[in-house]
Structure formats: C-alpha cells, structure tokens
Amino acid sequence: MKALVVDDSNTMRAVLRRILQMRGFETVEAKHGVEALHVLAQTGTADLALVDWNMPEMNGLQFVTEVRKNPTHAQMRIMMVTTETGLHEVQSAIDAGATDYLMKPFTTGQVDDKLALLGLDSHA
Numbered sequence: 001m002k003a004l005v006v007d008d009s010n011t012m013r014a015v016l017r018r019i020l021q022m023r024g025f026e027t028v029e030a031k032h033g034v035e036a037l038h039v040l041a042q043t044g045t046a047d048l049a050l051v052d053w054n055m056p057e058m059n060g061l062q063f064v065t066e067v068r069k070n071p072t073h074a075q076m077r078i079m080m081v082t083t084e085t086g087l088h089e090v091q092s093a094i095d096a097g098a099t100d101y102l103m104k105p106f107t108t109g110q111v112d113d114k115l116a117l118l119g120l121d122s123h124a
C-alpha cells in the first residue's frame with residue numbers, strides 16, 4: 001500500500017514516514033498541497049494521504065478540496081493531522097471529502113487504531 005505524507009514540518013514527515021514504513025507502506029512526501037498534487041500526478045494515486053492543516057502555498061483544506069475534484073483519487077483515504085486547537089476546523093475538511101483525522105500529538109498506537117478504522121492495517 002502507498003501513503004502520501006503532506007506536511008511542511010520535516011520532523012513530522014519523518015515521524016509519519018517511519019511509522020508507515022514499519023507497517024509496510026511505500027511512502028511519498030510533499031511539503032504543501034501544491035507539491036502533493038504534483039507528487040500524485042507523477043507517482044499515481046495513493047491508498048492513504050496524511051495531511052497537515054497549516055502549510056504554505058496550499059493548506060490542507062485546499063488540498064482536500066482539489067484532490068476530491070479528481071476521480072482518479074476517489075478511493076484515497078484522507079486523514080487530516082491536526083492539533084486540538086484545529087479540531088473545529090476538521091469538520092470543514094470532512095465536508096470537503098476528508099475521511100478522518102488524527103490529533104497531534106499522537107502515539108504510534110493511535111496511528112495504528114486509525115489505520116485499522118480505515119481498513120489499512122497490515123492484517124487486512
């Protein structure tokens with residue numbers, strides 16, 4: 001399975017990359033929404049996208065809105081990665097087509113729980 005990690009924080013991308021690769025995902029990364037759209041265009045769709053909210057160029061909500069216009073990515077699960085203070089914004093992302101959210105700071109176990117909910121755990 002393939003996961004796209006979209007975050008302007010190098011540290012957060014590294015944390016998510018490590019967790020996902022340990023669970024057998026191939027990962028691709030982008031620093032913001034515009035770059036993420038380019039990565040998807042170049043590498044094809046992904047099973048999962050983990051998407052930060054606050055990013056330069058194109059934020060998480062704008063990315064979700066754009067990606068949901070493209071039927072190529074209709075099956076891609078989108079998980080917003082947000083802080084508690086951003087929780088009120090998550091509903092607008094869900095309305096725009098996001099599948100679920102993960103609240104920062106998160107534990108590896110919480111990521112596993114979300115992957116299982118999305119049917120993306122390694123036991124599937």
Ligand SMILES: [Mg+2]
Pocket residue numbers: 007008009052053054055
């Ligand atoms: Mg950010």
